[in-house]
Amino acid sequence: MWLYLIRRILLMIPTLFAVTLISFAIIEAPPGDYLDSYVNNLISQQQAVDPAEIEALRARYGLGQPWYVRYFRWMNGILHGDLGRSLEWNQPVSKLILERLPWSLTISLASFAFSYLLALPIGLYSATHQYSPGDYAVTLIGFLGLAIPNFLLALIILWIYFKMTGKVAVGLFSDQYQMAPWSFAKFVDLLKHVWLPAVIVGTAGTAGLIRVMRANLLDELEKPYVMVARSKGLREGWLLFKYPFRIALNPVVSTIGWTLPALVNGELLASLVLGLPTIAPLFVGALMSQDMFLAGSIVLILSTLTLVGTLISDVLLAWLDPRIREAI
Numbered sequence: 001m002w003l004y005l006i007r008r009i010l011l012m013i014p015t016l017f018a019v020t021l022i023s024f025a026i027i028e029a030p031p032g033d034y035l036d037s038y039v040n041n042l043i044s045q046q047q048a049v050d051p052a053e054i055e056a057l058r059a060r061y062g063l064g065q066p067w068y069v070r071y072f073r074w075m076n077g078i079l080h081g082d083l084g085r086s087l088e089w090n091q092p093v094s095k096l097i098l099e100r101l102p103w104s105l106t107i108s109l110a111s112f113a114f115s116y117l118l119a120l121p122i123g124l125y126s127a128t129h130q131y132s133p134g135d136y137a138v139t140l141i142g143f144l145g146l147a148i149p150n151f152l153l154a155l156i157i158l159w160i161y162f163k164m165t166g167k168v169a170v171g172l173f174s175d176q177y178q179m180a181p182w183s184f185a186k187f188v189d190l191l192k193h194v195w196l197p198a199v200i201v202g203t204a205g206t207a208g209l210i211r212v213m214r215a216n217l218l219d220e221l222e223k224p225y226v227m228v229a230r231s232k233g234l235r236e237g238w239l240l241f242k243y244p245f246r247i248a249l250n251p252v253v254s255t256i257g258w259t260l261p262a263l264v265n266g267e268l269l270a271s272l273v274l275g276l277p278t279i280a281p282l283f284v285g286a287l288m289s290q291d292m293f294l295a296g297s298i299v300l301i302l303s304t305l306t307l308v309g310t311l312i313s314d315v316l317l318a319w320l321d322p323r324i325r326e327a328i
Contacts, residue, residue, distance in 0.1 A: 008314060012307045016300075021071065023299040027292055028067035034087040034290045035063055061087060074293055078300070084293030088285065093297045096282065101301070103172060104279040110194050111202035119206045120252070123213025124245065130218065138210060145207030154200045154273040161196070170275045172197075200270045209252060216251055220244035246320050253320060256313040 035058055058064050062073060077084055083093035126138045148156075162168060171178070172193045177186045220226065221244055229239050271278045279298060286295035 004318070005311075005315070008311055012311065016303055016307060019303040019306075020075070020296065020300050023303070024071045024074070024292070024296045025067060027287065027290070027295050027299070028070075030290065032290070034061075034292070037289050038087075061085075070292065071296075074296055078297075083297045086286070086291055086294040088289045088291045088294070093294050096294065097279065097297060097301070100277055100279045100282055103277055106172075106190075106194060107197045107201060107276070107278060110198035111205070114198050114202040115205040115209055116252075119209035120213060120249075123210045124217065124240075126210065126214040127217035127221065127248075128240070138214075142207040142210045145203045148203070150200055150204065150270050151273050153203060154197075154270050157196060157200060158273070172276060197270050197274055197276060200274075209255075212255075213248060213252055216248035217244060220248050249320055250317060253316045254313050256309045256316070 035054055039054060062070050065073075074084055083097070085091070086093050086096055089096055122138055126135045129135050158168070158170075172190055173186065174189050174193075177189045180186055223244075226239065226244055229243065230236075270276070271280050279301075283295065283298045285291070286298065
């Protein structure tokens with residue numbers, strides 16, 4: 001198992017390099033660069049444009065060089081602990097990301113826990129009570145969860161919350177805790193607010209996981225080994241969790257690698273509606289302004305999350321299924 005883990009971790013390095021290379025090329029694909037957008041904004045605001053200043057900035061950030069030169073310059077900085085400087089914000093990229101990444105991870109992990117803790121038991125119930133009223137109700141809720149966009153769900157929940165409490169559920173803290181130092185009371189206040197974005201972001205994933213869990217478990221329950229185990233008098237609960245439930249978890253566990261970055265991406269509209277200081281709106285702004293170092297660094301983080309999630313999936317699959325362990 002340890003050899004398998006080391007081999008998978010070593011494979012992550014060239015994969016991450018290839019993903020960042022392609023992503024940086026895509027970011028640089030549109031014509032022009034950040035300074036072109038900057039000049040156009042100045043002109044639209046009827047402000048004076050100093051050509052000497054523009055050329056100085058172009059030389060400072062290497063914008064006159066090919067994209068692959070800027071890419072290797074950026075990667076060289078990363079290897080030395082420097083993510084570069086944001087052109088739009090005129091601040092170190094690491095500072096901007098560190099201010100927002102903890103909130104993105106908090107919402108993503110809360111959504112992840114919400115999705116799996118809710119989807120697995122509901123999928124289990126739906127499969128073991130096929131065509132019952134409860135199964136139909138779960139199916140209807142699942143389809144609604146998949147069909148309703150995150151931003152619309154956020155607006156609906158905000159309206160319901162306002163009608164019930166008379167308060168606007170915006171942000172991650174109450175007004176008195178916005179700038180207050182960390183304390184137990186501030187942590188409790190965070191828990192009071194984080195459930196809302198967690199539910200909004202995790203709803204679509206929960207609905208999808210319920211359908212996957214139900215379909216896989218139904219498929220396993222019809223297989224001959226389950227019928228043989230039943231004929232031998234094995235208790236239904238023990239039989240269910242010992243064999244078919246564990247095997248039905250394989251496709252669910254294998255999607256963890258996609259779930260982590262998908263949750264970060266899913267924050268975007270919810271963050272805009274709820275006014276959350278997460279990394280998703282920062283990423284969109286960097287793409288629109290062609291802030292290459294900031295956008296590239298966020299792509300690097302999302303790529304790393306994908307690879308880490310895939311590694312976690314592989315380890316969990318090897319732990320769940322002895323057939324996979326034997327093949328390692």
